[in-house]
Amino acid sequence: MNTQQPLNNILPEIRRKALKKMDKKPPIHLAASWSGDDLLYSGPGRTIFIILPTPGCAWALSGSGGCSMCSYIADSPLEEVSSEELVEIFNVQFERQTKREPISGPTAIKIFVSGSFLNKEEIPQEAQKEIFKIINEYNDIEEVVVESRPEFVTEEVLRECCSLLKDKIFEVSIGLESSSDYIKKYKINKGFTNEDFQKAIDIIKSLKSDYKITSKAYIFVKPILTSEKEAIEDAVASAKYAEEVGVDRISFCPATIHKDTLMEVLWRRGSYQPPWIWSILKIIKEVRSSVKIPVIMDTSGFGTRRGPSNCKKCNKKLKNMIIESNLNQTIPEEFECDCKNRWVADVEFSEVTRSTTNLTKNN
Ligand code: SF4
Ligand SMILES: [Zn+2]
Numbered sequence: 001m002n003t004q005q006p007l008n009n010i011l012p013e014i015r016r017k018a019l020k021k022m023d024k025k026p027p028i029h030l031a032a033s034w035s036g037d038d039l040l041y042s043g044p045g046r047t048i049f050i051i052l053p054t055p056g057c058a059w060a061l062s063g064s065g066g067c068s069m070c071s072y073i074a075d076s077p078l079e080e081v082s083s084e085e086l087v088e089i090f091n092v093q094f095e096r097q098t099k100r101e102p103i104s105g106p107t108a109i110k111i112f113v114s115g116s117f118l119n120k121e122e123i124p125q126e127a128q129k130e131i132f133k134i135i136n137e138y139n140d141i142e143e144v145v146v147e148s149r150p151e152f153v154t155e156e157v158l159r160e161c162c163s164l165l166k167d168k169i170f171e172v173s174i175g176l177e178s179s180s181d182y183i184k185k186y187k188i189n190k191g192f193t194n195e196d197f198q199k200a201i202d203i204i205k206s207l208k209s210d211y212k213i214t215s216k217a218y219i220f221v222k223p224i225l226t227s228e229k230e231a232i233e234d235a236v237a238s239a240k241y242a243e244e245v246g247v248d249r250i251s252f253c254p255a256t257i258h259k260d261t262l263m264e265v266l267w268r269r270g271s272y273q274p275p276w277i278w279s280i281l282k283i284i285k286e287v288r289s290s291v292k293i294p295v296i297m298d299t300s301g302f303g304t305r306r307g308p309s310n311c312k313k314c315n316k317k318l319k320n321m322i323i324e325s326n327l328n329q330t331i332p333e334e335f336e337c338d339c340k341n342r343w344v345a346d347v348e349f350s351e352v353t354r355s356t357t358n359l360t361k362n363n
Helices: 011-021 083-100 125-136 155-163 181-188 194-206 228-245 262-268 277-290 315-328 340-349 356-362
Strands: 032-040 043-051 107-112 141-147 169-177 213-221 249-254 295-297
Touching (some): 011 262, 032 083, 043 083, 083 125, 155 169, 169 194, 194 228, 213 277, 228 277, 277 295
Parallel strands (some): 043 107, 141 169, 169 213, 249 295
Antiparallel strands (some): 032 043
């Protein structure tokens, strides 16, 4: 294998092994929820996150093997979950959050299904309807955010969802990951192109006169087989592209190593490292100066072995600076630490390690 060949000759095998290892868990045990401060379209507020167990991402379960960095399929029961059960699970998680902190003031709700919310095979329409009915009871919930691959974004499905959500913003988040079709195909195995992404965004834009509908692009920072320098350049270029095609909001996802993925295989062999937090800081500074739409940088996994990191002295400080920058959308101030020189050297001189021959031998 070289980097000119698609990854779909090794990913299906990695996914097959991962699925074989998985302990089957009942859907109720796979649900989760939490809440926290967030930046809403109306300003600072609170977001409630709810993970619903659905049969799993159709792309990950297809013969393609799914995306090279993603193990969300491990959060799925890999079996059909009835509408009644999904609604019941949603209720339990939602009540847990509202009991902990009653809804008051600007609130968003993000429903993650470890795949595509708009795919009726993953979440039946009946369940969508019932969940939206529950959400509609709360005037302070201003935004309902779901995720979907672009192939499930159709005018019909969007109209159905929006008409159920009275005056709330309905946001569709799409994992664009990179504006480079080359990176999407040869480093992520994303299974769609910019053209597909743009089509979905155009459908969302065409409904803006009828509904409060918005779009968000997830951008992945540092796919496999990418140097530190390329990762920074690609993230910045992707944010500019997303704004140009009319996306309303951007969320960067810096790489963390998920279990049983090709990314993990490369990481274990010393052929991949998650990005430096310095790189993340550089991306956020450049993007905040050149892109006008709201941009959030996800900080999960920062400072851990499997996530973006610098050194023990500055990991926490920089993470907090980025969280603050997310909430007020300002450019983080200058900061120095001894480890910065090593990052500079990495960006300037290190080439990505591509032990691709080994990869084919051992998989
Ligand atoms: S990143 Fe999204 S599309 Fe890709 S395998 Fe994971 S859940 Fe599926
Ligand atoms: Zn440091």
